[in-house]
Amino acid sequence: MTCLACRWCTPDAGWRGRVRPKETTMALELLTSPTPNGWKVTIMLEELREAGFDVGDVTVTTIEIQKGEQFSPEFTRVSPNQKIPGLVDGDTRLFESCAILQYLGEKYPSPLFPADHTARWTILPWLYWQAAGVGPIFGNKLSYTRYMGDVDEAAKAHPLERFGNEALRLAGVLDRQLEGQDYLCGDDLTIADIATFPWLRGYKWSKVDITPNENVMAWIDRVRARPGVERGLAYGVPKEEIDSWSKERREAYERRGASIASNENLLRDR
Numbered sequence: 001m002t003c004l005a006c007r008w009c010t011p012d013a014g015w016r017g018r019v020r021p022k023e024t025t026m027a028l029e030l031l032t033s034p035t036p037n038g039w040k041v042t043i044m045l046e047e048l049r050e051a052g053f054d055v056g057d058v059t060v061t062t063i064e065i066q067k068g069e070q071f072s073p074e075f076t077r078v079s080p081n082q083k084i085p086g087l088v089d090g091d092t093r094l095f096e097s098c099a100i101l102q103y104l105g106e107k108y109p110s111p112l113f114p115a116d117h118t119a120r121w122t123i124l125p126w127l128y129w130q131a132a133g134v135g136p137i138f139g140n141k142l143s144y145t146r147y148m149g150d151v152d153e154a155a156k157a158h159p160l161e162r163f164g165n166e167a168l169r170l171a172g173v174l175d176r177q178l179e180g181q182d183y184l185c186g187d188d189l190t191i192a193d194i195a196t197f198p199w200l201r202g203y204k205w206s207k208v209d210i211t212p213n214e215n216v217m218a219w220i221d222r223v224r225a226r227p228g229v230e231r232g233l234a235y236g237v238p239k240e241e242i243d244s245w246s247k248e249r250r251e252a253y254e255r256r257g258a259s260i261a262s263n264e265n266l267l268r269d270r
């Protein structure tokens with residue numbers, strides 16, 4: 001089974017069980033997969049560590065979405081929508097990646113989600129913009145591009161055009177927002193950047209040619225260069241494959257039906 005939403009999963013990445021045990025007694029439990037929506041939370045945890053917080057002993061459980069583990073009663077109790085990520089913090093159970101970012105941002109006040117009312121209400125519309133627009137649109141474009149080999153080309157033509165055009169439009173919106181500033185909401189990385197980055201970073205995988213958007217391309221490099229982001233992306237992925245899969249992994253994806261080998265021309269080969 002492949003992920004019905006983003007299908008980026010790397011179940012064989014060797015990422016299992018507990019990671020990064022720390023000395024405090026508080027235990028967050030993260031139920032996730034190495035996908036764009038999953039990486040939002042692991043990046044957040046690592047950026048909080050960069051900001052000086054001890055987020056404690058985080059238990060990371062991989063939910064193998066290709067195997068359907070998201071439909072188990074245990075996971076459904078945390079994430080009634082049956083999609084990763086889910087987070088358990090004591091009696092609090094959370095689902096929806098952006099809600100989890102907001103929760104962690106409130107729990108650990110920092111420039112990632114400042115307490116100031118005006119700053120928060122600068123960030124939140126962009127967080128919702130990602131949740132309602134960027135994620136679903138790039139995710140759908142990805143699915144039609146990569147995983148629907150058994151669907152008639154004529155039937156795919158309209159969704160490919162619709163989601164492709166909308167993804168480009170959203171990239172343009174982001175490009176305008178980034179004009180003259182380093183991050184989506186100003187000089188500092190916030191939860192809005194953390195939510196948006198994993199999807200834009202994967203533009204080749206979604207085959208959306210965002211490269212003419214110079215502000216976006218510079219922002220991707222800027223965010224990617226942060227040590228917290230580097231560590232967040234490394235959850236579930238071998239370090240040497242954070243930015244480029246090995247030949248073996250590409251072949252494994254292809255065997256599972258994904259069309260991997262044609263990133264060279266984003267526009268020609270949708």
Ligand SMILES: N[C@@H](CCC(=O)N[C@@H](CS)C(=O)NCC(=O)O)C(=O)O
Pocket residue numbers: 003004005006007033035036037038065070082083084085095096097098131135
């Ligand atoms: N809006 C949700 C989307 C979550 C989502 O689509 N997760 C995917 C992986 S990236 C998933 O769990 N897919 C499993 C399925 O569709 O069955 C969020 O932001 O948390």
